Amino acid sequence: xxLGDLPVVSALADAGPDDRVFDxxxxxxxxxxLLVAVAGRSLVTEAVAxxxxxxxxxxxxxxxxxxxx
Amino acid sequence: MNGSVATVGxxxxxxxxxxxxxxxxxxxxxxxxxEFWAAPALxxxxxxxxxxxxxxxxxxxxxxxxxxxxxxxxxxxGWFAVGVFGALPFLLLAWTVRIDxxxxxxxxxxxxxxxxxxxLNAVFESMSGFTGTGLxxxxxxxxxxxxxxxxRTFSEWVGGVGVIVLTTAIxxxxxxxxxxxxxxxxxxxxxxxxxVSTVRTIWWIFVxxxxxxxxxxxxxxxxxWEAINHAMTGLATGGFSVxxxxxxxxxxxxxxxxxxxxxxxxxxxxxVHYLMLRGDLRxxxxxxxxxxxxxxxxxxxxxxxxxxxxxxxxxxxxGAIRFGLFQFVSAATCTGFQTASPPxxxxxxxxxxxxxxxxxxxxxxxxxxxxxxxxxxxxRGLTLAKGIRYRIAEVFYPDSAxxxxxxxxxxxxxxxxxxxxxxxxxxxxxxxxxxxxxxxxLLLTLPAGEFTLENVLFEIASAQGNVxxxxxxxxxxxxxxPSKVTFLFHMWIGRLEIVPVLVTLRAVFKRxxxxx
Numbered sequence: 001x002x003l004g005d006l007p008v009v010s011a012l013a014d015a016g017p018d019d020r021v022f023d024x025x026x027x028x029x030x031x032x033x034l035l036v037a038v039a040g041r042s043l044v045t046e047a048v049a050x051x052x053x054x055x056x057x058x059x060x061x062x063x064x065x066x067x068x069x
Numbered sequence: 070m071n072g073s074v075a076t077v078g079x080x081x082x083x084x085x086x087x088x089x090x091x092x093x094x095x096x097x098x099x100x101x102x103x104e105f106w107a108a109p110a111l112x113x114x115x116x117x118x119x120x121x122x123x124x125x126x127x128x129x130x131x132x133x134x135x136x137x138x139x140x141x142x143x144x145x146x147g148w149f150a151v152g153v154f155g156a157l158p159f160l161l162l163a164w165t166v167r168i169d170x171x172x173x174x175x176x177x178x179x180x181x182x183x184x185x186x187x188x189l190n191a192v193f194e195s196m197s198g199f200t201g202t203g204l205x206x207x208x209x210x211x212x213x214x215x216x217x218x219x220x221r222t223f224s225e226w227v228g229g230v231g232v233i234v235l236t237t238a239i240x241x242x243x244x245x246x247x248x249x250x251x252x253x254x255x256x257x258x259x260x261x262x263x264x265v266s267t268v269r270t271i272w273w274i275f276v277x278x279x280x281x282x283x284x285x286x287x288x289x290x291x292x293x294w295e296a297i298n299h300a301m302t303g304l305a306t307g308g309f310s311v312x313x314x315x316x317x318x319x320x321x322x323x324x325x326x327x328x329x330x331x332x333x334x335x336x337x338x339x340x341v342h343y344l345m346l347r348g349d350l351r352x353x354x355x356x357x358x359x360x361x362x363x364x365x366x367x368x369x370x371x372x373x374x375x376x377x378x379x380x381x382x383x384x385x386x387x388g389a390i391r392f393g394l395f396q397f398v399s400a401a402t403c404t405g406f407q408t409a410s411p412p413x414x415x416x417x418x419x420x421x422x423x424x425x426x427x428x429x430x431x432x433x434x435x436x437x438x439x440x441x442x443x444x445x446x447x448x449r450g451l452t453l454a455k456g457i458r459y460r461i462a463e464v465f466y467p468d469s470a471x472x473x474x475x476x477x478x479x480x481x482x483x484x485x486x487x488x489x490x491x492x493x494x495x496x497x498x499x500x501x502x503x504x505x506x507x508x509x510x511l512l513l514t515l516p517a518g519e520f521t522l523e524n525v526l527f528e529i530a531s532a533q534g535n536v537x538x539x540x541x542x543x544x545x546x547x548x549x550x551p552s553k554v555t556f557l558f559h560m561w562i563g564r565l566e567i568v569p570v571l572v573t574l575r576a577v578f579k580r581x582x583x584x585x
Contacts, residue, residue: 015269017346022277029280036284037293049284056281063348 021059025052073576075132076139077146082125084147087235088154089119091227095158095220102215106173110161111216118154141569142576144233148565151232152196152557158220159191179212184545189553196557198224199232200564201441203308203405203537204556206545211313215294218311222298228564229305229335229441230275234268260343271339274346278304282331289327291319299406303328306335306441308405308537316395317410325395325408336362336402336436357477358437361447365434370397373427380421383414393424396538401431403443405537418524418540425523425540432527432534433500443535443563445500449493452476456490499567504529507559514551515542532556533563 013023032052036045092115099107135143163185166178185191190206197204198221205221207213213221227235260267282300287293298311312318316328334342341352341359354360374393383389392409396417399406409417417425435444459474466472474486481489507529508522515525524540531538542548543556562570 012273015266015273016277017270017343019346022346026273026277026280029277033280033283033293033297036287041287046288049288052284053281053288056277060345060348060350063346064350067348 019059019063021055025056025059028052073139073142073580075129076135077142078125079129079132080135080139080143081147081150082122082129084143084232085118085122085150085154086126087122087232088151089115089117089122091223092118092158092220095216095223098219099216104214104216106165106175107162107214107216109173110165111158114154114157114161117157118150121154138572138576141572144565145561145569145573147232148199148561151199151228152561153192155195155199155224156188156191159185159194159217160188162214162217163191176214179209181207181209181212182214182217184208185217187545189550190545193553193557194221195224196560197537198307198309199228200535200560201225201228201305201307201403201443202532202535202560202563203302204532204539204543204560205309205537206543208544209313210309210311213311218298221309222301222311225307225309226279226301226305229307230271234271260340270343274339274342275304278334278342282334285327285331286324289324290321291324299328300331303331303404303406304335304441306332306402306404306436306443306535308399310406314410314412315407317408317412317414320412322391325391328406329395329398332398332402332404332406333362333366335404336440336442338437338439340439341437357451358439358447361451362437365447366398366401369401369427369431370394373397373424376421376424376427380424382420382424388414396428397431400428400536400538401434401442401444402436403432403534403536405531407538416541417527417538422521422523425527428538429523429527429530432530432536432538433504435534445497448477449496452489452493453497456486456493459486459490496566496568499571500533503559503562503567504533507533507555510555511542511552514549514555516549529559532559535560535563 009023009027012026013020016023016026029052032048036049039045092111096108096111096115099105099111163182165173166175166182167186169175169178184206185194193204194206196202197206203225210218210221260270279301282304283293283296286296286300286303291299295311298309299316301307302309308315310316310318316324337359338356341356344352352359353363370393373396374389377383377393378386378389383392392414395406395408398404399408407417409415409420417428420428433444434450435446436442438446438448455474455476459472463472472483474481474489476489504526508525511525511529512522520528520540520542524542527538527540528542530536542552548556
């Protein structure tokens with residue numbers, strides 16, 4: 001059994017644009033917000049939040065560039 | 070008639086069940102924040118729509134699938150029911166604090182919370198939340214219990230996408246007329262052939278963008294609880310705030326500019342988001358509505374900035390750009406966040422008349438169809454403009470000429486062009502007619518001489534466009550009861566684009582024997 005076989009995960013994956021990176025970002029979203037809420041503002045939490053946003057923007061750009069090739 | 074009651078009753082019952090589920094989620098928030106005194110009120114607030122919804126569902130479960138008339142009635146009555154039953158948390162929490170049962174150890178009351186002991190104020194807040202309007206009966210949102218802060222936010226977040234979209238996503242039955250209901254909630258766009266798959270994808274995108282918005286606002290300097298609430302209401306283009314002076318509380322240019330992309334995301338249609346998440350960024354300029362979202366926001370903001378700078382409220386160009394850009398985008402996306410308010414700067418109500426009317430125009434037009442934004446919608450404005458040009462140009466062609474109207478990549482023949490033009494014209498005419506009726510009603514019911522005509526026009530356009538910007542007219546004390554009822558009606562018809570409400574009222578009056 002893989003992570004993708006879990007009911008919630010598979011339902012989320014089915015609803016999205018069929019992309020594992022976006023699925024992972026969606027699933028990681030609550031954890032990142034919870035981390036920020038519990039740990040407060042620090043260099044580490046700001047970096048985690050920054051990486052989350054960069055991953056989303058970067059992946060959209062990557063898909064766009066790949067589609068132009 | 071009985072068939073209609075059964076079909077409408079069954080589907081409104083489903084919507085009430087979904088509403089009860091939302092209150093159950095809010096119960097968890099109350100427990101997390103340690104507001105245990107709020108739990109009994111929330112349990113009752115959840116139980117009433119759940120039980121009533123279950124009864125309706127059980128009684129009429131074998132009813133026929135909805136046709137177009139049923140779909141419109143379900144949308145109109147469902148949204149009305151959500152507005153009424155969604156008021157229960159406000160009403161019951163306020164009365165819990167007022168009665169103060171010793172066993173619950175409720176906190177001390179505040180004037181803000183006390184306003185919700187009036188059922189009309191509670192319904193106003195609920196309707197404003199679910200329709201994504203953002204006009205409020207609170208004086209100071211900061212002193213509200215966290216539970217109610219969340220309920221206001223949550224109602225806007227769900228209402229932004231739509232209560233029928235929510236109900237379809239979680240309670241849908243295959244082949245049960247979901248498409249009819251979906252279309253009756255002012256939506257027509259589809260991402261997948263199946264409506265159920267479409268609404269699930271809409272929620273997928275919406276949830277992902279919510280996390281992105283929360284982290285963006287937090288990185289811009291907002292505390293996390295406020296970032297969560299403002300991200301949810303900003304993305305839903307609702308505009309409720311958990312601070313006393315909306316976004317003006319922060320007086321931070323960084324936060325102002327961080328909110329711009331959040332509001333813009335909310336005003337772009339979900340199918341375009343879906344394509345962009347698949348790497349098709351061409352739609353930012355290739356899709357007619359999305360292109361015009363940027364052109365219209367850019368042009369309107371530039372005009373507003375010019376008015377503000379030329380007429381003097383702001384001494385610096387940066388000040389005029391900061392407040393003009395934010396307020397135009399906030400109005401045109403129908404969000405209603407306010408930065409033009411003390412302590413950051415002078416109030417919107419004190420802006421020069423031409424600046425207020427520019428913002429009013431932005432609220433009337435609104436964002437893209439298929440997004441969370443309200444107003445007449447850009448596509449209708451564009452259809453009207455193209456249709457008018459088409460009709461005028463007709464004079465210059467011979468009678469035998471075969472002409473086509475091009476809208477958003479579609480080529481329409483004479484009949485289809487007439488149909489689309491008429492639909493856009495009807496909605497626009499109704500929109501303006503109700504706007505005028507609302508202005509007259511407000512002028513008759515407000516204290517004479519207290520507010521200017523542009524203030525009144527602004528406030529009604531804000532309610533009907535589901536925007537929420539205020540010149541100071543709306544408030545628990547400042548707004549007389551008939552005006553509150555007027556605003557409730559305008560928020561309701563604005564969210565459903567008027568026609569479903571008129572159809573429902575006609576059906577109710579006709580079948581009820583009021584006229585034949």
